[in-house]
Amino acid sequence: MRVLEIAGICIFALLALLFAIFFRRRLLRVGGGTIRLQVRINTIVLGRGWSPGLGQFVGDELRFHKMFSLAIRPKRVLDRQSLTVEEKRLPAGPERLIMPGHWIVLRCRTGSTDLEIAMAETTVTGFLSWLEAGPPRDPGSLRGRPVFGPRPAES
Template sequence: MRVLEVLGICFVTLLALMFAIFFRRRLLRLGGGTIRLQVRTNTMVPGRGWSPGLGQFVGDELRFHKMFSLAIRPKRVLDRRVLTITERRLPAGPERLTMPVHWVVLRCAMGGTDVEIAMAETTVTGFLSWLEAGPPRDPGSVPGRSIFGPRPLEG
């Protein structure tokens, strides 16, 4: 009899966890401005380390929430004021097995750290327009890029 009780409790707990994850995803989508994306959280093995989730646009931030998590806070926050796209490519190698065919991988630089995100091609268009639609930056806050190579040292 004890075995059936333990199995019943485990089953009810599993159902409650699945409901909590589903309800959390519904709450995140309720506010609008959400997209499906993957963020590369581990770069130890080439082509691996992708984590599926939801991206939520809130002001100047794209907040990444892991798909199968109970956490209320986002796992990663991308700020469009310091975010730049450095590379755009198609999934390669093992990445092709974990992502749908029509997805694109974007390598982004954000304050000295590199972040890779993947999303559908149609979502990339909206993401890039959101990135460009930010308020004008203070000219002194971000160093300008020279089109002729690195700046000479002053001295």
């Protein structure tokens, strides 16, 4: 009888944990502005180190929440002001085994760090639109984003 009680408690704890994980995911999706993506956390082994999760657009930030986590805070926060896309490519090597065929890998730079994120091809279009829809930046701060409008008067 004691073994059945322990097994029942373990099963109940496992179900409670699964419920908490899926409830957290549901809460993140309720506000809208969420996408499925993967962020490369570890680059030690070529093609590995990808972490699946949800990206949540909040103002000028893309907040990355790991898929199978109980954490309320995001794992990473990407600021639109300092984020540039350096390269766009298809998954290669072992990446093809862990990502759906229609996903694209983006190599980004945020400040002085490089970062790789992967998302569906249709999501890439929306992500790039969000990235370009931000307010204009100083032309010397980051390359690739022209600033429109009148030029300042020269003295």
